Amino acid sequence: MLRRCYSTPPRNQQIVDGLKSCLVLENKANPKTSYKARAYAEAIKSIQLLSFDVHTAEDLAKVKGIGQGISARISDILAGREYNTLDDSPEARLRAKQITELQAIPGVGPKKATDLVDAGCTSVAEIERPEFSNLLTSSQRIQAKYYRHLSQRVHRTDAEDVATFIGENVSADFDITPVGAYRRGFETFPASTIELMLRHPLFVHVPAPNLPPPSSQSPKLSAPSTRHGRKSVAFRSTSYSSVEARSSSLLAKEVVKPLEDRGLIAATLNCSPCKWQGIVRLPTKDTTGTWIDRALRLDDIKNNQGDYRHLDLNLVPLRSHGAALLALTGDNDFKRELRAKAVKMNMVLNEFGLWKWNGIERPSGIEAHHGFWELVASETEEDIFEKLSMEWIAPADRSRLSLVY
Numbered sequence: 001m002l003r004r005c006y007s008t009p010p011r012n013q014q015i016v017d018g019l020k021s022c023l024v025l026e027n028k029a030n031p032k033t034s035y036k037a038r039a040y041a042e043a044i045k046s047i048q049l050l051s052f053d054v055h056t057a058e059d060l061a062k063v064k065g066i067g068q069g070i071s072a073r074i075s076d077i078l079a080g081r082e083y084n085t086l087d088d089s090p091e092a093r094l095r096a097k098q099i100t101e102l103q104a105i106p107g108v109g110p111k112k113a114t115d116l117v118d119a120g121c122t123s124v125a126e127i128e129r130p131e132f133s134n135l136l137t138s139s140q141r142i143q144a145k146y147y148r149h150l151s152q153r154v155h156r157t158d159a160e161d162v163a164t165f166i167g168e169n170v171s172a173d174f175d176i177t178p179v180g181a182y183r184r185g186f187e188t189f190p191a192s193t194i195e196l197m198l199r200h201p202l203f204v205h206v207p208a209p210n211l212p213p214p215s216s217q218s219p220k221l222s223a224p225s226t227r228h229g230r231k232s233v234a235f236r237s238t239s240y241s242s243v244e245a246r247s248s249s250l251l252a253k254e255v256v257k258p259l260e261d262r263g264l265i266a267a268t269l270n271c272s273p274c275k276w277q278g279i280v281r282l283p284t285k286d287t288t289g290t291w292i293d294r295a296l297r298l299d300d301i302k303n304n305q306g307d308y309r310h311l312d313l314n315l316v317p318l319r320s321h322g323a324a325l326l327a328l329t330g331d332n333d334f335k336r337e338l339r340a341k342a343v344k345m346n347m348v349l350n351e352f353g354l355w356k357w358n359g360i361e362r363p364s365g366i367e368a369h370h371g372f373w374e375l376v377a378s379e380t381e382e383d384i385f386e387k388l389s390m391e392w393i394a395p396a397d398r399s400r401l402s403l404v405y
Helices: 010-029 034-048 068-079 090-102 110-118 138-145 156-169 243-247 250-261 294-302 318-329 332-344 381-387
Strands: 175-178 193-199 265-272 275-281 308-316 348-350 353-359 371-377
Touching (some): 010 068, 010 090, 010 110, 034 068, 138 265, 156 175, 156 250, 156 308, 193 318, 250 275, 250 308, 308 318, 318 332, 318 353, 318 381, 353 381, 371 381
Parallel strands (some): 193 308
Antiparallel strands (some): 348 353, 353 371
């Protein structure tokens, strides 16, 4: 069943507006400290996704991303109490507003936004001026260029059109599956990214986890974590670090290059042998129902015409089909819970499979440092759920709200 497009209920919108004001104030007080700003942004996203009207902060007690501090702030907002203990001068508020606006550019955080404002940048419209553009990384410059497009939500038909276009313009050996919010049943996606999973009969290597074995002194593996609160990214491979290796990979040669030549790919943000991230021009058809001419697509990209969206391409080993589907379907909280469940069972779950340590027998009292990671399950999602002693959970139910327990 598809999930309908939704609008935010009125009381929820009141909370969202209040938290946005808190975010502005936080940027003003601590413009280069991102964790509080990120907490507000995460809470705003969570509430925007709710389909029920929130009457009290207690209604959000089991919603991921709403901690005690945010909950207290929501109580203040619903009670009409203002949160404004900081300098409220017009200059300070304008500066905070500018910093917040610049953070709407994908890849620009509080520190970079503050640096831009300190340099004299007052809005997104000014970001392409050389004195400001030079402060950005190449990835940030690309996303700033397409900012107005990337702030738009992706529709389900957009993902279908992109997947179909790719299937018609690369080797028929590639199997292409839309994943992410598409597979979870959304008609419009919460994030403006199209995610596709690709498989190819020649791409078969399944790398074992690059982790030490569990110790007898501390037999449980560490719980999965993300650096500085950032989400982990599936298939962000570091196995091949050289530019030559990346450019000669199956993904680069047989997918990325043809799609650049055929006027789909507008810019590359990141590329590895098994993951490509970038900007694509949404393919369109003429009145006869065929894709518009290649030359017109290339000309549109050159002149920044048409509509553009984020695209993630993930090349998956054949044997990792089930594990990859789990990792790429999401959502992030659901994946985190699965990985934590694996850790409790002294196993490791990643995008390539479910693993356990197979140690070489040693005399009593001697550490078994030698052994290998054994692949327990990977080919189907059902196998992985079974090994984790869990019932099957349908993709449409794999969201932060399904984790209420």
